[in-house]
Amino acid sequence: MLSIRRSASAFVAVAIGVALVAAATLLLASGRPQVPDRLARAAVVVQSPEAGAAADSFVPTRPWSTAVAATLVTRLAALPGVTAAVPDRTFYAQPLVDGRPPAVDSRREDAHQGHGWSSAQLGGLRPATGEPPRNADEVVLDRALGLRTGAPVTVLTASGPRPYTVSGLVDAPGVHVADEVAAELAPGVRAIGLLLSSDADPEEVAVAARGVVGGDGRVLTGDERGALEPRGDARSRWIGMQVLTATAVLAGFVTVFVVASTFAFSVGQRRRELGLLRAVGATGRQVRRMVYAEALVVGSAGGVVGLLVGAALAPVVAGLLVDAGLEPATYAVRYHLWPVAVSLVAGPAIALLAVWSASRRAARVRPLEALREAAGEQRPIGRARAVSGALLVTTGVALSIGTATADQARIAAQYALYAVMALVAGATVLAPVVVGPVVRLLRSPVRLRGGAIGMLVRGAALTATRRTAAIAAPVLLTVAFAVLVSGMVRTTSAAYAAGRADNVNAGWIVLPDSGPGLSDAAVAETGGTALLPTTVYRTDPGAALPANRPLTALGVDPAGFAAANRVLTVVAGSLDDLRGDDTVAVTAATNLRPSAPYEVVFADGTTVSLRVVAVVTDDSLPGDLLLPRAVVRTHDPSALTSTVYVRDRIAPPVGARVVDVATWAAEADAAEDRLVWLFTVLLIGVSAGYGAIAVANTLVLAAAGRAADLRLIRLAGATRRQVVWLVTAESALVVLIGALLGGAVAFVGLLGIRAGLAEQVGAPVDLVVPWTVVGAVVGLCLLLAVLASVLPTWRSLRRGPGRSPLGVVA
Template identity: 85%
Template sequence: MLSVRRSASAFVAVAIGVALVAAATLLLASGRPQVPDRLARAAVVVQSPEAGASADAFVPTRPWSATATAGLVGRLAALPGVATVVPDRTFYAQPLVDGRPVAADTRREDAHQGHGWSSAQLGGLRRTAGEPPRRPGEVVVDRALGLRTGAPVTLLTAAGPEAYTVTGLVDGPGVLVADEVAAALAPGVRAIGLMLAPGADPERVATAARGVVGGDGQVLTGAARGALEPRGDARTRWIGMQVLTATAALAGFVTVFVVASTFAFTIAQRRRELGLLRAVGATGRQVRRMVYAEALAVGAAAGLVGLLVGAALAPLLGRLLVDVGYEPSTFRVRYELWPVAVSFAAGPVIALLAVWSASRRAARVRPLEALREAAVEQRPIGRVRVAVGALLVAAGLALSVATATADEARIAAQYALYAVMALVAGATVLAPAVVGPVVRLLRSPLRGPGGAIGMLVRGGALTATRRTAAIAAPVLLTVAFAVLVSGMVRTTTAAYAAGRADNVNAGWIMVPDRAPGLSDRAVAATGGTALLPTTVYRTDTGKLPADRPLTALGVEPAGFAAANRALTVVAGSLDDLRGDDTVVVTEAANLRPSEAYAVVFADGTSVSLRVVAVVSDTSIPGDLLVPRAVVRTHDPSALTSTVYVPDRIDPPAGARVVDVATWAAEADAAEDRLVWLFTLLLIGVSAGYGAIAVANTLLLAAAGRAADLRLIRLAGATRRQVLWLVTAESAVVVLIGALLGGAVAFVGLLSIRAGLADQVGAPVDLVVPWSVVAGVVGLCLLLAALASALPTWRMMRHRPARSPVGLVG
């Protein structure tokens, strides 16, 4: 018969799991790309061709050249229903206020972008004061900057700080210059906006535009214009989707794990009840059906509660995701049908999956069980269970070997996660067989100040290994994931930072400060070696796919070779990298010196380059090297990312100088922050579930042991001794789970360290954030002590009959 007390723990676990799934799926459904504000008024937008990149590359589309843009604009302007055609030119421009860059939200590309004045109409920007910019040196800025018309303002550009005069103000963010100035700063175009005549049908105009554009672009209308959102926003949105997907998956996995443990413990406590049912004629199938019905009722009720809680929390969580950087500022929560349906179905599905093993055990209960009073387990784990556990452990070890030999960090992390999941499952299956040796190992600590208490704790753990293993299983899972994920993140971060620092031969490094990059003037003032990155696209169909986006670095060959310790030339000579038609490629390009290498630069022009050298794949932080002057010629807005300098200097505006170790640690600081927040989120989910599972299971155990505890009191034990007994038992169970979980995670971390050492080519230290591990174990200990001591204290409030027998401590 369904008991409210027995089903409460499963109800809570399922409700929390469904709430997380509901919130995550609602947020996932809301994560659609948004139409950029600067193009919102253009009913039809033509986008340049997509580059052949992976879904998570977030590179811009291949641009049109100035000639191709002019031809497209002329043909599109002749279409019926088109009032104005505006090529949207984008370049780097950042105002200086009080000598410091403003609007330096580096998570958004458009925070530092300037446009031509004509682009203002595409986003509906309204001029609130002054006049439009008509000549070089004139600019219109956001009124929120606090500037007045006629005032001077300095803009940071790719060339360096430039003096402008404010001729007007607008009611939105942006830097707007004369169209001819924008054309010089951004000759390549990636979007053309069409402003329609009154009454024109956008879909009809779009159909006509597709006939004009053909395969040289995409015509977008309505919500499809979300494809034009800034690459930074798209990348942030993708990261948020990975976080939400992982959270929902982990919540589902841990919920099934925890609820299965709870149902298994409940079935063990109901053996006499189930034996009575079998004694009066119930078949095994009927018992199993009854258990499934109970689980279905719990799952349906908990699913409904979890759905309502998750839906209510979704807006709050959405704002939190925006604040921490997992979603762009344009993110808004939208309620749709499919997340609601999936979440509502998740409750019963999770409960039925979780009760499957327990139902089989319940169906095997024999009528004789109704006559037994002893709670001592009658048989050890069976051979089938041992075989399954051994197979899971073997699979985990095999995956650990794959982790150590993986070529890429992302693949190694996936293998490590799967390895720990397999090892956790195997350790849980084999836990009853492991409890005995672990308890015997802890024999001395268990004696403690009171030998009798220690004896009872040790005896209880040894005679009820299944119960001990069931309570320890959530701790095992929680500690294993906490140690693995936190250790993996910290070890990987430290390893890559060390490898990055070892590859640089410089005393100091100049990096951007509150700006996306460094200007040419800032670089020239240092006299150091600079990297000027840009994106280029393959145009031939030779040994690499056409339109494949590549990172090209503009360098001075001699300085770059001196500053890069990892540089390994396998063919040709880096000294030949000069002129406007040379290139150095990596071995992955499968080319030899003197072969042709055709690319499209950021200005949309196609150039045939000549390979002069081939370097190893790990030699450069990009795909190819070209002379710095070539990058500047074809990409007027390219910004220098890094400058290697021999001595410390006073940095110009928008820059700062740091030592090599600081630069190496900060190179991926934004990524590391997001990864660590994600790590804490996953640990929080698993630790929260583990703590809830431990507390719920111990509450059930305490209720089932009332008679045993009263008997101990009758034997002469004081209330304090009984409380110490149950608290010590709980601590031992948590300690067993923590030891098993730590051992499992340690195997995964060793394999990760081995793989990292091979990738970076240097020894890697294993870094474990002990504060996180201590917090997780401490939380489990605290809740375990409270969950066992509080119900025991309530049961021990009435003093039992006197007994001459005393329990000697």
Template identity: 65%
Template sequence: MLKIRRMAGALVAVVVGIALVVLALLLLLAGRPIVPDRLAAAAVVVQAPGSRSPAEAFPPTVPWSAARTEELRRELTALPGVEAAIADRSFYVQALVDGRPPAVAGQRQDTSEGHGWSSARLGGLSLVAGAEPRGPGEVVVDRALGFRPGDPVTLLTATGPVRYTVTGLVDAPGYLVADEVAAELAPGVRAIGLVLGADADPSAVAAAARGIVGTGGRVLSGDERGALEPRDDARARWIGMQALTGVATLAGFVTVFVVASTFAFTVAQRRRELGLLRAVGATPRQVRRMVYGEALLVGVVGAVLGIVVGAAAAPIVARILVGGGFEPATYEVRYGPLPFLVALALGPMVALLGAWSAARRAARVRPLEALREAAVEQRSMGRTRWVVGGLLLALGTVLAIGTATADDAQDGATLALYSAMALITGMVALAPAAVRPIVRLLRLPFRRGGGAIGLLVREGATTAARRTASTAAPVLLTVAFAVLVAGMVRTSTAAYAAGRAAGVDAGHVLVPDRTPGMSDAAVAAVPGAAMLPSTVFAAENGSGPGLRAWSVLGVDTAAFARADRGARVVAGSLGDLGGGDTAVVTESVRRGVGDAYPVVFADGERVSLRVVAVVADRSVRADLLLSRETVRRHDPSALTSAIYLPGGGDAVPGAPAGTGARVIDVATWAAEADSSEDRLVWLFTLMLIGVSAGYGAIAVANTLLMAAQGRGADLRVMRLAGATRRQVAGYVAAESALVVLIGAVLGGVVAFGALVSIRAGLSQQVGAAVELVVPWSVVGGVVGLCLLLALLAGVLPTRRMLRERAIRMPS
């Protein structure tokens, strides 16, 4: 029974760890792209060719021009088995309800997209009321918006509000207009869907379509059509995968950590038992085999139970991920054998790995240990432990600095996770050396307030420094990880907001209001200030086949040349920018003044631009500058992201009513600029903290329960020496509180040291002073949880043991 109690903590740790791994694997496998609903009825889809973009994880496809689209459509329609080849055109549009776009949770991309009526056939859509749109000014909308056929509706487009009449309703988000209207609003096409006859073979049709398209596109069928999912969904799915990978990695690390600490503590408590085994003839190999056998049993049982728990929790967590924005609405869990096979192998492996160090220590127990009555440690720290601990702390510090200088937020989060692992492991290795100094710092309050109890607590902790450090290790893990990760995220968020605000010479900012961007009507109040972003595609010198996506800003050429926009001119003159065939490029484009530069615009048209100036990289917020008229002509759906407004108070122009825009101050804009991604990262952080805190709770309770069960003889001596039950319980409570305090101090040292390094790196990165944000609520919550669990795990078993021995110990 005692052995089962000793292994209970390790078993729970393995169960939770394997459950998290199974859960993460099931969710990761479910994270494959899904065919968008609006293209589900097209058995074969021809997608425009892809592009390359070092700064974009999901680069856009290169659109076909209207002429090329019509040519492909005719050829594809003629294929055997094809009933129709439909060009799917997408453009920005939103309905205005009471002067504003309706609020949509998560601002889904399909709620602000319009398509031609023929695209309804690609998704199998049919009218639930009314009739199809037949000309300009007519639209079919989602029934959920509350309109009825015949109602007038104001639609916000890239140029501004336009009056339409609702002719019909469907049960799907988005807007459907006449095909000729869609061709004007979205001349470039990125997908052509093929509707097949009942007897057609999709594989044969796809093969024939590839012969027509060649290298000018991709032919997708079956599950391959998942590549057509919206880029917003793809990015949300990718962020979710990063979060799940981090949780699985942390689960494996902390499981090994908890199992190792459990077995190490168990071996320390069983030294006399192990010494007795050695005295009766057991060899070191047999002792190791015994410990490994116990670990293997824990691993197998824990793996089976973990599989059951993880599989049952997967659908519930999937719904939470969708609600939190980590996954798109199409996310669905699918069960397969791979996660379960991995878990069955991983459970025993993790348990054996955690017990490795404890087994080696158990094999070194000498037969004379059976005769020892005192548990005085001969040496708390060895040379190897010093070296390993120091190296891990150095590695963790380097990784902590790397989190601040990483170019990508997710890369920074990954480095932060590895940094936390290295720093925590290093501090755990060096913890025995820190026990005595910390206890000495606390000596005065313990001596004054505790009397004999304080003396016993202090001397017991310093005499058995390794045991004290092992008991405090779970607290160290929980506090250090929670404070480090939460502080890193909060400090980084504040730093990037400060950097954005410092780089803007304005008092207020005009920003979108429930829209993905602002229309021309919204920015008309600030003539010359609005920059219209878009994307062009062009070859990159010496970078292989295919076109690269380049970011473009359409500017008011006269106003831009007059104003000081911070553009550092390397060659040429900004004053020469004008007309539809001139461009200003950055140095990374690698084009000189006077060079011809052919590009493909968003409408699929290829135009040769003439370079009139070269500016330094990062001195403008794009790769190319063109005239605003040129960008609008080739990209009818382009939207302005923000406009900086000088001055303040009454001098600030208000946002035009009914245009989907609002005016906010710079500080608010800087905080909201990446609010969606910041929210996802913070949710990711809370998931990691929840995992680490949950494991910490298990480890704290398990370690102190084992400690209390092994202290029966000590407590009996205290009672025989005259201590009352209350004094004994107070001694255990004080010892538990001291352990939590030691763990919290060591964890805080690890976390705050790393946070200082992160702040220094962030200050250099954003070019502004960065304030260290300490998550005091997280610190208080985690330390309070550990203290509560420690007191319960220490005092409750003690009170039970005292009641059981009441007859043998006089009052």
């Protein structure tokens, strides 16, 4: 009973799905955080307390102050088995070569980081040439920069350029200065590495260290030290994990969809065959077992092939993910057992799940089906199906209204996705009813009114509405998903950029160029209004320990910030009082009033009780609170300015560039938007590929079942070219119907998203649809549809108009 021709399409779908699942799970298993090279020799690392933030915020831990860190270092160094306890200090430092920052990989944070020389022993780093820095004006640099020992060099720091002398060179990126200089530039400490004697047990030392630290930190050993990887690497790794997880889930879901449609169509074509089995005594249960057995064979074979293909593709995909910024530069594929097991199980499981509905339909075939010469024409859809479709469409419309009235973009996006899912399901259920009106509507535009070919195409679509709807359904789903997701991403990005630009009262924006931020010296050259961001940690005086809630604080000049911010609205107090070393302006969400105390921990680890002098609306700040710029600089010597607003275009200082407000607004989330768009294109590619495969599978099976009809057309006088044109036109019409229905469904969701965004940003929002992506999706479906229908037809027509595939004269 198992036909290679019928099962080939399902085998291909399963193999591709398992290949994606195998590659994604292998890459997921390889995505564990890596221990930074500069801490590799520290068998035990004590980390400062975690910030109470969401897993996807990637804020640094709350630092210890210099005094607390010194006490911990002394106590930890006295533990048995510990030969040295070294505080690791990290700060911004960027050497200049020939007056310019050297070309480095901007994704590597260590290219812009400085450390005290004592930290070098935590990674086993030693000078390749020269000596360690012993004086405040000496520095050790990466040998790859091309500098020589004894040469003068300028190093950019947060305060501005500093002159140094190269005392030594190492084979690692970064800047290494004397420990007293590092303590000045980074007074807060977030990690203390412990070097152990050769006979010490790291786990025993870790237990003793936990007794010293208590609740004011974490003690890490082994792979746990990966928690100390750079925040940028952690963020890239997290994004990559989301991409791979979504790809694996989507691949499994769409594979079930494709295989289910393939088996359903196959069962429909084998009704006479199944009826013969029932006529000779086969029970419904035996028929169902037969279909399940076929699915198990196809799924197992496809699973094995998919696993081999996925394992071979995983290293290639890993390289692409690193190049795209979806994984850090340290990412590498490691083969583990559980992804192999999951992939081997996935093939049969997907096939058995997909064939469930088809097996039930096969079991209900009656013995009289064997006596039918031809399949009966499709019946109109039943009442239950009509009611279900109407309910789904109604639900989709209601969710679209919810999208337009949602207060938050995240909720609006969820409503839009649910709305399109409901509308797609409703359109698929009601497709046999909708196909007729759509075909009649398209008669003139696609020239189906005149000619014998046009009459046959139109007649086939109108009479075989269930078949037309079944073939159009994958196109509908694919186009709807592509239009909704791509349009939502582009429209949202454009809307937020427009709102961001509308909020700024400036002519030009000064931004960092080839660096993470601007120094104080560069800001002073601009003469504009600057934002100096830092992370502070909100404490809870009523709790036993600080809550460590991270907040983004902006160091500003109050008058300049008020003039540059169009949406700034003070609801209590006055920004004129934002001066001194103990004042803060907060948002209304804090439920505080002027003069209320506000206690925070700064980047240097010191706890300061501030006094609220102003309360502003929640949408007034591009952060959480405002501080005097001098306060931020005092407590965070390594903070860098992110943005400077200026009235007129100026010559940019070293390490800076000047852009207009519109460009700045578009670039503000450019890195995030790029990753989101890559994620979107990947998901669209997976869904579009499977949608095209589903269309091709269905058309291949349909072409095999229509061989007799096509021979009859040849006997009526049609040429081979006319028959090929007939099936080509039918395929194009079906793809067009699916594309129109899918596009209409997605536009309903996009209109709701646009209305909600316009309400949020307070300005008109243009609907942005990437027609290139949509055209590519439709073109792929059309190409595979035409090939899947034309090639089998051309092959069957080579036998001549009066001869069947078995060689019997018709």
